[in-house]
Amino acid sequence: MKRFLHIFWIVATLLMASEVYAQAPAGKNDGPSASGTEKVQALKVAFITKRLSLTPAEAQVFWPIYNEYQEKRDNLRKQAQEDRKKVREQADKLTDEELQKLADSEIEFRKNDVALQAEMHEKLKKILPARKLALLYVAEEDFKKELIRLLSEDNATTNPGGSK
Amino acid sequence: MTISYSFRLIGVLALSIGFLPQAFGKTDSLAYSSASHVNALLRERSREAKHYIRPTLWISNFGTATQALTSRNTVAAQNITNRLGNYRFAQTNLGFYAPIYTQAKFKGNDTTHLNTFHLLVTANLLNDKPQFSALTEQHILYKAGIGMRAIWAFGSEHVILYDASPFVTGDRYNKATTRRFLFASTLVWNCTPRSVPGFSFRLGITRTFLLGNRFSLPMVGFRIGRLDGKFYFSAQFPRNAVLVYQPNPKISVTAFTRVYGGFYNLSNSDSLYFGTDSVIQFGRTGLANGLRLDVRASKNFSFFLSGGMAANNKIWLYSSSFNQGTNRPLRHFYDAKTVSTPFIHVGVSFRFGKAKNSAGNTLMYDVFDLNNTIDPGDNNDGPGNGEIRRSGKNDAKKIQYRDVSDLIEETDLY
Numbered sequence: 001m002k003r004f005l006h007i008f009w010i011v012a013t014l015l016m017a018s019e020v021y022a023q024a025p026a027g028k029n030d031g032p033s034a035s036g037t038e039k040v041q042a043l044k045v046a047f048i049t050k051r052l053s054l055t056p057a058e059a060q061v062f063w064p065i066y067n068e069y070q071e072k073r074d075n076l077r078k079q080a081q082e083d084r085k086k087v088r089e090q091a092d093k094l095t096d097e098e099l100q101k102l103a104d105s106e107i108e109f110r111k112n113d114v115a116l117q118a119e120m121h122e123k124l125k126k127i128l129p130a131r132k133l134a135l136l137y138v139a140e141e142d143f144k145k146e147l148i149r150l151l152s153e154d155n156a157t158t159n160p161g162g163s164k
Numbered sequence: 165m166t167i168s169y170s171f172r173l174i175g176v177l178a179l180s181i182g183f184l185p186q187a188f189g190k191t192d193s194l195a196y197s198s199a200s201h202v203n204a205l206l207r208e209r210s211r212e213a214k215h216y217i218r219p220t221l222w223i224s225n226f227g228t229a230t231q232a233l234t235s236r237n238t239v240a241a242q243n244i245t246n247r248l249g250n251y252r253f254a255q256t257n258l259g260f261y262a263p264i265y266t267q268a269k270f271k272g273n274d275t276t277h278l279n280t281f282h283l284l285v286t287a288n289l290l291n292d293k294p295q296f297s298a299l300t301e302q303h304i305l306y307k308a309g310i311g312m313r314a315i316w317a318f319g320s321e322h323v324i325l326y327d328a329s330p331f332v333t334g335d336r337y338n339k340a341t342t343r344r345f346l347f348a349s350t351l352v353w354n355c356t357p358r359s360v361p362g363f364s365f366r367l368g369i370t371r372t373f374l375l376g377n378r379f380s381l382p383m384v385g386f387r388i389g390r391l392d393g394k395f396y397f398s399a400q401f402p403r404n405a406v407l408v409y410q411p412n413p414k415i416s417v418t419a420f421t422r423v424y425g426g427f428y429n430l431s432n433s434d435s436l437y438f439g440t441d442s443v444i445q446f447g448r449t450g451l452a453n454g455l456r457l458d459v460r461a462s463k464n465f466s467f468f469l470s471g472g473m474a475a476n477n478k479i480w481l482y483s484s485s486f487n488q489g490t491n492r493p494l495r496h497f498y499d500a501k502t503v504s505t506p507f508i509h510v511g512v513s514f515r516f517g518k519a520k521n522s523a524g525n526t527l528m529y530d531v532f533d534l535n536n537t538i539d540p541g542d543n544n545d546g547p548g549n550g551e552i553r554r555s556g557k558n559d560a561k562k563i564q565y566r567d568v569s570d571l572i573e574e575t576d577l578y
Binding site: 036038039040041042043044045046049055056057059060061063064065066067068070071072075123126127147150151 | 212213268270274275276277278320321356358359361362413463520521522523524525526527528553555556559563
């Protein structure tokens with residue numbers, strides 16, 4: 001057991017070290033950090049709950065539905081971004097046939113995104129009053145603007161000259 | 165039919181209910197909905213998280229200070245007390261759970277309830293060292309088990325958990341003769357009424373060895389306050405009562421009273437029992453009262469430090485042959501207790517992999533809480549609610565471009 005514990009603590013230390021490394025500042029092209037995603041999710045919950053004045057009873061039904069569909073949409077978006085990256089970086093190397101396939105799938109992604117939104121909308125109609133549902137879409141847009149504002153504020157603080 | 169068989173039957177039924185999702189009511193699954201081509205595409209290409217619960221591994225150490233044993237004033241009891249000497253114990257617990265199957269379906273009359281079913285595999289390894297100062301060779305007791313649990317969250321208000329924790333216990337003093345299979349299990353219903361915000365209650369039944377003997381007990385509990393709120397109070401009989409203060413997403417401070425204990429086969433090599441038994445049973449229990457500081461260092465790693473006074477420390481010795489052929493709580497031939505003693509308890513938890521987004525989903529928070537409170541292995545020593553993140557004032561600070569790049573489109577900048 002003692003030997004096992006020693007091994008465990010070594011593994012634990014390594015994991016903690018990797019955690020610290022994972023949280024180090026990264027470039028723009030890196031994926032979202034785990035803690036960053038958590039923060040954004042928490043901000044969004046607070047923002048939308050406040051804007052829609054969701055009652056606890058409404059929130060209890062609303063968030064599971066909303067999260068489920070947002071996750072599907074996020075995944076679609078990630079796939080679309082991967083394809084766009086491929087086109088951006090390898091357009092010269094890809095064949096016409098491959099490019100045609102990628103262009104088709106871009107439209108397919110957009111159609112699917114709308115389909116998911118429509119499906120979510122139908123469900124939310126049953127649990128939210130029309131006023132709150134209309135406010136939801138406005139709140140989503142405003143939340144993005146809020147994120148952009150936060151980003152630009154942070155950028156202005158850390159890089160006041162605006163230079164690279 | 166014995167109670168343990170009843171539990172097993174209930175477990176099978178609970179699993180069957182989970183695997184028959186379309187048997188009742190209107191269903192509208194994300195996986196099998198009309199937009200099946202979208203889902204097929206997602207399954208085919210994405211690395212979409214499958215589960216809400218992340219695989220979690222935790223290890224903790226619990227130890228008390230040495231105290232004199234006090235037993236009844238009979239010659240036989242005093243004789244054993246003198247042969248045992250002073251008493252303390254230390255415990256190392258390793259626990260693990262991982263989801264193996266998760267199902268999410270929209271159900272209900274208007275298909276707006278996201279019902280989820282979670283099947284998890286659990287594992288537990290525990291070393292329990294009761295240390296008696298007068299014994300020349302100490303008994304090191306162990307417990308190892310692999311179990312299953314099913315959690316069903318439905319109707320936006322209800323959660324049912326069934327945990328089956330079979331385990332093998334024994335005494336390293338004499339492994340071959342002391343090995344024994346035991347079966348702990350718990351069935352709990354948790355209700356979070358939508359009309360009463362920040363409140364939940366639980367009812368259930370548990371087959372437990374936590375109180376130093378085999379018991380089938382009712383489980384009754386309630387919580388006041390949100391699990392992701394600044395304060396909440398939760399009392400869960402027969403496990404714990406906690407008052408939790410979460411000033412920010414990283415830290416929580418808990419004032420608690422918690423039952424600890426166990427039930428093991430013990431080698432009778434030191435002839436603690438005067439009969440012919442080569443193996444006897446040892447039970448211990450107590451109530452740890454103290455403060456606990458949980459630090460959620462990151463989404464994947466958390467640790468806790470806890471200390472206080474362990475009260476009501478009791479031990480029992482039971483004769484195997486005397487209690488043969490009964491499924492009731494055992495009758496002891498020796499019991500003793502110590503005065504309250506300081507204890508220290510430290511632990512770390514690791515969570516791995518990706519999980520589906522459950523931010524703001526209070527029913528899923530109850531799933532997490534139930535899953536962590538009813539720990540695998542019946543030790544009342546879970547990993548803490550690391551998945552439930554309280555929102556903080558500083559969340560808006562230090563957001564990086566990479567965290568939001570997926571969410572912002574070109575048109576948002578106009």
